[in-house]
Amino acid sequence: MKAETSPTLPLRERKKLRTRQALIDTALELFGTQGFDGVTLDALCDAAEVSKRTFFRYFDSKEDVAMAPAQDVWVAFLDVLETCPADGRPLLTLFEDALAEAIGRMPADGWAGLVLAGRRLAALTPSMDAHCLAFCDRTTRTALALVDRRLALPGPDGQLRARLALDLLVVLFHRALDSWVAQPSGHTPQDLVRRLRATAAELPSVLTARAEPHA
Amino acid sequence: MKAETSPTLPLRERKKLRTRQALIDTALELFGTQGFDGVTLDALCDAAEVSKRTFFRYFDSKEDVAMAPAQDVWVAFLDVLETCPADGRPLLTLFEDALAEAIGRMPADGWAGLVLAGRRLAALTPSMDAHCLAFCDRTTRTALALVDRRLALPGPDGQLRARLALDLLVVLFHRALDSWVAQPSGHTPQDLVRRLRATAAELPSVLTARAEPHA
DNA sequence: TAGGCTTGTGCCACTGAGTGGCAGATTCTT
């Protein structure tokens, strides 16, 4: 990941960004080789040359640092949602488009690799998975409040429908991530968007799909 | 919650069930009055008159004990899914029906109250929410494996569609729980099923619902 | 009903995540 920071930022802010990024990089590196539970916070802080106290000024938990790149997408998503045109698109399409754009905004050079590392780790570490799901849930609630403020949700169940649409989006994103992570190579943001679209395309048939017993 | 246990069970098993239920009851009672974080494990174990070591022989974590009643539904769900007829119903309907039956199997006398207490707690306690979501995710995976074994999932995307259907079910259940918890009274399993059905009925319109900017 | 056998429990010491407080260092402002 590039450590390059806008030179307009004051020195103090640049240093903070660098420390943060250093923690993310070394964390994912160490976790990747020794496993999440195989690395104590003390060891991580030692490697990153910060005190444990400082670590917790940047991240809320040990899990947090490994999920930071993935969380960036959702922060961007909220930002897109805040400013995107509220035309007549179906709500779910609007959300999909916003998420696709948010993914597109991610830095092209190191982000994908960090997300990949984070997801692979989450697959092996229940507590990371839990934190990830909880984060998505919180983001969903924030997004709902945002949408409720900006848009007129029609009908008495408008709020519920919007919430369901957001829940659906989260589900689609996770399944898209699954298949994206599973592929052997070509882990680009663009490819992730492609998989998101493909997963979304399955949705209508999910509502009606049938299955027969084995022959 | 009834402590009555089948008299056919050996004494040792009956004792275990009683200890387990005592832990659940006192936990939800203490958490309810002093908050999840306001009660240490030592205090809880002291109140339930067991050692901390014993607590962890019954539950994997402090969060676990408060979620036990809610988890029972999903255990029952897997059981229903294992034995239900695999007729031509749409997959999602099949899942819905199975969950409805699982809810119906819950004991009528104290279960609803415990789930209610657990959910209210989860709304205030991020770590409980996280554990709950993670548990549902794990159950989803187990269910998928089960379905894959029992049913012929058609097409190359059959697996994905089944997974999405299960994800949808979990989302529907959570939204149903939300509205069930929000109502002032009448917290019965039957009412929860009613709300699950009502939420599911919204699903088709979610895929196409639109929203306009505020007037 | 006394013997061993299995299984559950209590106790204790330990690891590791996360927090509060304060003193000292670094950056910003004027």
Place this chain on the structure above:
DNA sequence: AAGAATCTGCCACTCAGTGGCACAAGCCTA
């Protein structure tokens, strides 16, 4: 250059969760 604001390091602390071992309670034969 000095003072204000902010960030960091250090240390002691709480509490969740684990491993190990001795003991006790239910179980099963003779």
